[in-house]
Amino acid sequence: MITGTSGLGHAPPAGPPQEAPPAPACIVAVHAADRVTADGASAWLQASPGITPTDASQWRDADVSLFIASEVTDVLLHAMRGRIGCGEDVAQPIVLVAHSITDRQLLTAVDYGLVSFLIRDTVGLREIADALIEAKSGKSQLPGPMIRHLISEMRxxxxxxxxxxxxxxxxxxxxxxxxxxxxxxxxxxxxxxxxxxxxxxxxxxxxxxxxxxxxxxxxxxxxxxxxxxx
Incomplete structure (x- = not known):
């Protein structure tokens, strides 16, 4: 008969739980009509957890493009269109901040990769940062009337x-x-x-x-x- 403890000995005490590695930062290409707006948004986003801003010219290395404008113009839509058709499989997610957008412009922008539209008069930088991180994960932010219009138009x-x-x-x-x-x-x-x-x-x-x-x-x-x- 064998008595006493087994020859395997005691397991070493468990160490402290391992923390999960932090999620990669969301790289955001910042586009604005003027340098002051672009630099200001980039500086604030640089201090936002989980976001790394980059220059608009480096958009191919970004996860999301952020467009900030007073009004949506054909020039702006053309810049959005440049996010597709350059060897990419899908359009890069776009977050747009502007005062307003027409139904026609909305449909065009969605075709070019728009996933979130935020009204410039009512949104803060914290909400913009949240929308950017959500855009990277495939989520969208559109006002209810815009969603209903899109559904109707798609039908x-x-x-x-x-x-x-x-x-x-x-x-x-x-x-x-x-x-x-x-x-x-x-x-x-x-x-x-x-x-x-x-x-x-x-x-x-x-x-x-x-x-x-x-x-x-x-x-x-x-x-x-x-x-x-x-």
């Missing part, structure tokens, strides 16, 4: 696309590709916009050309224009 777009597909014989994805061809984008740019491979885009174009008895992609675009699909 209308879907119905319109269904009507066009039935009339022209083109599928929704084919219409998207032909519209981008009509805008002058090449297959690589279209693949980047739609998050498809270049081979998939070429296959879509080939299927349209073959199914409709056309000669090439130029005729496919012409068909789309003639039938009202584009």
């Amino acid at each position: 209308a777009r879907r119905q319109s696309m269904d009507d066009i597909s039935g009339r022209t014989g083109l599928q929704a994805r084919e219409i998207q590709v032909l519209r981008m061809l009509a805008e002058g984008l090449d297959t690589n740019e279209i693949a980047s916009r739609l998050n498809y491979s270049d081979r998939t885009i070429k296959g879509i174009i080939h299927d349209v050309v073959k199914r409709l008895g056309l000669r090439n992609r130029i005729q496919a675009v012409a068909y789309g224009l003639r039938t009202g699909a584009l």
